[in-house]
Amino acid sequence: MVTQPGKPAPDTTRRSERSRRAIYEAALDLVAETGYPRTTVEGIAARAGVGKQTIYRWWGSKADVLLEAFLDLSEQAAADAGQVPYAIPDTGDLAADLKLVLRLTVDQMADPRFEAPGRALAAEGLVNERLGREFVAKLLEPQLQLYVTRLRSAQHAGQVRADVDPRIALELFVSPLAQRWLQHTGPITHEYTDTLVDYALFGLAPR
Template structure:
């Protein structure tokens, strides 16, 4: 008689975690952050509430991990498309350094436009962004875990451009990157005008070239 194979508990746990994260994203997209509950997530994922509480202390923690997981998978895809074949030296993941600052920034901002327009990402991003405005703790966690690491990539690329003389040495990269990201988020949040690749290109041209006439 063949021996009975013991169940793989780690694989079962991975499946449960994935089901919970997917359920959390689905619910926050369908009913919003406020109406999403631990009970609803558990029912949608087909697990008990205690399974969720074993790994997360609150609804906010579940949704934050679900969103970070989704954003991470999306970023990996963008990095694979934009980075191409690795060259010599280190490159910040997701931020190409071809030596052409304008082209590199346009590539990244176009990818950001695609992410913001992606229905899979848009609804949970809006839900957590809106809730982060009224929930200071959630907002701070959103910035610390998701926004700051992404902004650090821009800082790295702009500092590299300073070293090559493509950006003035006295420019603060943290402020400079806001000239790139800020307009995209403003248009996305207000939904006043379409968010397009052409708009992303113009932001880069204005930010890098400046508004004053050149001598």
């Protein structure tokens, strides 16, 4: 490539990052506007102002684009809020810590920026085994492991029985929330997640 004297060579790294960001934004916008089935690689490329070959150079499918865009969105949202991604506090009060994190999760679920791509990826992961495994490994499992760590800390503090398997225990409050969100079986509120935590930690028998 020949450049004019006195002018720096084009920064291809910066140009590539701009294109990547434009593609992320286009994928998220199109899924929210038209739904996942009607979103195409061609549509993403046109909205982002890049060639279709640029997308296929970096990703294998629209699902791959959307997954990476969604992961980036989650990290950016945490950074904007001054939070460390995938963080659960440990104040010594297990119930309060779990309620705080689940309330934040509810707020994210209700955010239009997250809802459409989140539902699209969850649904596509059921029929696309490879994407489903990647969705779990990159997004869900890191979050679930933090619940495991927090529950183990509570075990060491004597707040949770020593014989409890934290990986199973977390499903008592995480799984009902996910099911209600995916299947629209009821409202998703702070009060609902607070109740899930109370039921999970204190059981159903009279206290």
